[in-house]
Amino acid sequence: MHIYFTKLFIHVLLLLITVLFTGCSIKPNNAVPKEYQLGQISYHRVCAQCHGADAMGGKRAPTFLQKKFLSTNFSNSRIVRTILNGSDSGAMPSQKRRVKDEEIGEIIKYIRYSQKRTGVIS
DSSP, X not given: OHHHHHHHHHHXXXXXXXXXXXXXXXXXXXXXXXGGHHHHHHXXXXXXXXXXXXXXXXXXXOOSOSGGGSTTTSOHHHHHHHHHHOOTTSSSOXXXXXXXXXXXXXXXXXXXXXXXXXXXXX
16 A cells, blocks of 8 residues: 555656656647747746737736837846846736746747737738
8 A cells, every 4th residue: 555655756746747847738729930049938938828829918928929029118128027027017927037038038039929920020
């Protein structure tokens, strides 16, 4: 009986570790060129839970595919500050523990590509 519970415990522990490291990330629907793939992967790991797959928006946060988030209105440096410190309104918490500095640049590149691909940027 002791061996059964030990095996059960190990299986549950492995399952929890797998979920912890892989997360419950939302999968992208759109394929992107190679130069945007790292950004897409990082975006879907860190941002998509709230901002939706492919930057389309979600139940908890807006889409990035609107003029409000164009670089002329919402600069890349402002996106960096928001990711690291959270939003000014407090609705978005800091993500600095979930993302590396080099990933932030790739996420921004992916968001700007998505804006262009969907026609938000001409």
